[in-house]
């Protein structure tokens with residue numbers, strides 16, 4: 181097993197093998213706008229001409245509430261919509277998890293007194309709101325020439341802070357939108373008649389779903405409407421509620437277009453640069469270049485879709501004992517074997533005070549009832565467990581279920597609820613764990629007690645579809661997906677004015693949660709997009725070492741000088757913790 185130390189040597193030797201000279205790899209990025217390395221005003225002006233005036237100065241979300249340019253109206257708008265994912269996606273400087281705008285104690289919260297300084301924190305200093313491939317090429321070449329620290333951002337949803345960095349230069353994809361439905365796409369191997377949707381720039385999943393309404397087609401996308409269809413989701417693998425039927429997002433891609441660190445535009449697919457195609461389907465966002473389009477397979481909308489919503493509560497109105505929690509999860513794990521076979525998908529949340537399931541299955545109402553209701557009955561036979569709410573409904577399309585589900589979980593707003601300071605931890609639970617349901621239940625309850633906020637979110641997004649997809653391993657996601665049953669996550673949060681001690685405690689909570697599941701399932705992997713920032717042996721967890729070697733070789737070929745560096749991303753061990761100087765500097 182490779183330790184972190186060994187892996188640094190391993191990537192160093194790969195770097196030498198890739199023809200990167202020692203001189204080349206002594207490198208620091210220019211992150212101080214007052215230093216001599218920073219582009220001059222004339223440089224910025226000349227660059228701005230090449231991007232048709234689309235140079236921008238990103239600002240933190242809370243900036244209208246502070247300083248000399250404070251605007252009472254704008255500030256009120258920000259306050260009213262602080263937790264609205266659309267507001268954050270629409271602002272170049274906003275991150276969906278507010279902590280990734282902070283740089284230590286330097287922040288710009290709407291809660292802080294108006295007289296307090298609004299710190300730029302990790303929000304990039306300059307950026308380009310790109311609208312074309314040519315803009316992206318100009319931005320990449322300019323950043324490389326001036327040794328800037330590049331970040332690529334589309335929605336800002338990244339949970340590990342990979343789309344922001346102090347002193348950085350932003351390539352902002354979000355406003356560039358184009359969606360093309362093509363029912364007769366010809367694959368690179370000459371196969372005709374593939375129905376596809378091609379998404380360009382910064383298209384979000386909600387926009388793709390809207391475009392597909394009424395066409396009879398569906399696509400494997402994310403649950404969140406604001407997560408982008410071209411960025412971190414797909415490059416990290418991408419899971420969705422259609423996974424048990426159609427696999428991961430990465431299993432559904434036929435072609436991608438990307439601008440690499442040399443500014444070249446490349447079309448990659450199974451025939452053209454298959455190793456880069458492999459890397460872009462699971463190797464992680466912000467690593468191999470700027471993806472400017474993704475072509476996804478379309479599927480026929482199933483003729484029957486049933487959604488179910490389940491809420492279990494303690495009958496005594498207080499909470500469940502540890503024994504009851506274990507019993508609930510034991511019954512649920514046992515039932516999961518048949519739910520999985522029947523292609524049930526969705527999400528379940530569990531804590532000592534409730535069990536919530538928002539579930540969906542491509543089946544008739546009768547078939548859905550026959551598979552789910554006996555399990556609900558078994559759950560409610562446990563002492564002190566009451567089904568407060570249990571409904572099952574037919575939907576004419578998958579999109580209808582999605583919209584109905586959003587009405588239940590985000591009533592009135594229909595937007596993802598973001599804007600908190602949050603860290604995640606997660607594990608892909610192996611299917612084999614279902615052989616010992618009580619042991620599995622005990623492991624989850626033990627992990628909940630050790631870390632996080634005492635709750636877990638189970639993603640039922642794997643099923644037969646993900647396990648059977650990609651038999652020839654043409655995507656770079658961890659094989660844990662191919663052997664998994666649930667993606668299980670927890671989270672820690674803290675307030676804007678928390679001390680460093682409180683923040684560290686929140687971080688340690690997540691470490692505890694991950695460590696506990698890691699020791700219960702030592703060979704399981706983790707989803708790199710929803711992982712802990714302290715994920716141990718992350719190369720192994722996110723990809724497995726054999727995939728990692730291939731990914732590293734591609735990284736060094738297409739980005740030998742590390743223009744794209746992010747936290748726990750391929751090749752990041754060559755760089756210091758903040759990603760600004762490489763480790764040989």
Ligand SMILES: Cc1cc2nc3c(=O)[nH]c(=O)nc-3n(C[C@H](O)[C@H](O)[C@H](O)COP(=O)(O)OP(=O)(O)OC[C@H]3O[C@@H](n4cnc5c(N)ncnc54)[C@H](O)[C@@H]3O)c2cc1C
Nearest residue numbers: 334335336337338342403404408411412413419465466471
């Ligand atoms: C509310 C919420 C719901 C979520 N739901 C799901 C879900 O249902 N399924 C799922 O799989 N995940 C889900 N996620 C996780 C999500 O997939 C990741 O946060 C993902 O990284 C978001 O990608 P993005 O491009 O939208 O975000 P960003 O923060 O903009 O980018 C994420 C990463 O991708 C890079 N990147 C962005 N655009 C590009 C590009 N064009 N080219 C190259 N690199 C790029 C960034 O540099 C960064 O490293 C959810 C997250 C949140 C916060």
